Amino acid sequence: MDRIRAGSPPQLLTSRSAMEHYSLMCHLCGISMDRNYGGMTCRECGGSLYFVYQSNAFGPDRNQHSMWRYRSLLPFSQNAEVVSLGEGMTPLQKARCPSSVGIYLKNETTNPTGSQKDRALSIGISKAKELGQKTVMLYSDGSTALSSAAYAARAGLKNITVIPKGAPVSRLVPIAIYGSCILEFDGTDAEALEWAHATSMEFGIFETSTYRRANPYESEGPKTIGFEIFEQLGSVPDWIVVPVGGGGTLSGIWRAFRELQRLGITSDLPRIVGVLPQGYSVLEQALISGIRSEDEFRALCLASGPPTIQVKISMTCPPDGLETVSAIRESNGVFVYASDSAALQAVKTLGKCEGIYAEPSAAVAWTGIEQLLRQGLARDGETVVGLVTGSGFRETGVLLESIEPARISVNRKTGAGTVQKILDG
Numbered sequence: 001m002d003r004i005r006a007g008s009p010p011q012l013l014t015s016r017s018a019m020e021h022y023s024l025m026c027h028l029c030g031i032s033m034d035r036n037y038g039g040m041t042c043r044e045c046g047g048s049l050y051f052v053y054q055s056n057a058f059g060p061d062r063n064q065h066s067m068w069r070y071r072s073l074l075p076f077s078q079n080a081e082v083v084s085l086g087e088g089m090t091p092l093q094k095a096r097c098p099s100s101v102g103i104y105l106k107n108e109t110t111n112p113t114g115s116q117k118d119r120a121l122s123i124g125i126s127k128a129k130e131l132g133q134k135t136v137m138l139y140s141d142g143s144t145a146l147s148s149a150a151y152a153a154r155a156g157l158k159n160i161t162v163i164p165k166g167a168p169v170s171r172l173v174p175i176a177i178y179g180s181c182i183l184e185f186d187g188t189d190a191e192a193l194e195w196a197h198a199t200s201m202e203f204g205i206f207e208t209s210t211y212r213r214a215n216p217y218e219s220e221g222p223k224t225i226g227f228e229i230f231e232q233l234g235s236v237p238d239w240i241v242v243p244v245g246g247g248g249t250l251s252g253i254w255r256a257f258r259e260l261q262r263l264g265i266t267s268d269l270p271r272i273v274g275v276l277p278q279g280y281s282v283l284e285q286a287l288i289s290g291i292r293s294e295d296e297f298r299a300l301c302l303a304s305g306p307p308t309i310q311v312k313i314s315m316t317c318p319p320d321g322l323e324t325v326s327a328i329r330e331s332n333g334v335f336v337y338a339s340d341s342a343a344l345q346a347v348k349t350l351g352k353c354e355g356i357y358a359e360p361s362a363a364v365a366w367t368g369i370e371q372l373l374r375q376g377l378a379r380d381g382e383t384v385v386g387l388v389t390g391s392g393f394r395e396t397g398v399l400l401e402s403i404e405p406a407r408i409s410v411n412r413k414t415g416a417g418t419v420q421k422i423l424d425g
């Protein structure tokens with residue numbers, strides 16, 4: 001594996017202690033809230049919350065080999081206890097395929113539970129502990145569910161996972177092993193998401209769903225992916241290709257580069273590419289229609305989409321959709337689509353050529369890169385980074401329906417001849 005280490009990593013920020021390094025603001029009415037405010041939306045108008053960091057916040061702690069090296073740009077008190085399993089600082093490896101474009105893969109499968117969600121949940125569970133919460137809750141049967149259960153276990157908190165009815169047992173086993181209570185919700189995804197949110201509010205439970213209105217703290221997690229790409233590459237790539245489910249990862253990465261620009265670290269910005277499953281086009285429709293309000297966006301959403309093996313990113317109404325569309329618009333980026341056959345092919349390519357076992361929903365980063373090249377969008381000499389979001393080890397159940405591993409029958413008599421043929425081939 002060709003792991004990139006920047007020869008002289010760029011200095012992100014100056015080393016300087018700052019106790020009040022961020023403030024909490026509502027994007028609708030513009031008021032700021034006390035940093036100890038435990039709510040997830042604006043106390044005055046119910047708007048979404050964002051964080052504003054001091055321009056003199058201090059830079060990466062190079063003694064930390066995790067995403068917590070960027071603590072000065074995370075919404076977290078300097079002296080609060082961090083719940084960490086070693087998330088972040090994932091490899092950025094140069095792809096083996098020969099190309100006039102420089103292709104790199106940011107391998108998020110190496111996170112503790114196998115996906116980029118560990119970044120958000122390390123922040124979320126740490127914040128829950130800081131606020132004195134004893135129980136966390138979310139609706140998910142995917143990467144976020146796994147991550148929440150693991151980090152809650154590490155923190156000694158009770159975790160309640162609300163799952164859709166009929167969720168595959170293979171996905172539930174690790175959640176149960178992490179000690180989570182599992183509630184199977186009888187209803188649509190939208191109803192379940194709303195119920196988990198309302199129930200968390202009613203009982204004063206800390207919600208760990210990763211979209212902004214449920215938990216703005218966790219929305220800061222994906223930002224560290226952008227910081228790492230910048231630090232590992234030693235520059236801003238021309239393109240970053242990101243599989244899109246709820247949209248929080250893509251928009252978080254974009255915010256990282258805007259933050260670096262604001263801090264005067266770099267004037268360059270990447271163009272962002274969102275990869276969606278074929279048939280899930282609400283984000284592109286919103287982009288084309290120039291939608292800028294939550295109500296307008298929701299009006300475009302369909303109740304259901306076509307069946308797909310890209311289970312982690314098949315969302316008909318991405319909860320951070322509006323922010324995602326803004327990121328694509330501002331970065332002059334594009335949305336591209338992956339069919340299931342292309343996703344499967346990408347799983348095989350990443351496995352065989354790169355040594356990365358990705359789930360279909362993550363391997364489509366490769367599909368996105370191929371489309372970028374095919375459409376002539378990425379030009380000679382440019383740099384493209386693909387985000388491989390999640391490990392295939394957690395989704396072998398899905399792949400079983402599509403891949404039949406070739407097995408050659410051997411015994412003590414025929415085995416040597418078969419091996420010789422493989423060596424000759």
Ligand SMILES: [Zn+2]
Nearest residue numbers: 026029042045
């Ligand atoms: Zn407000």
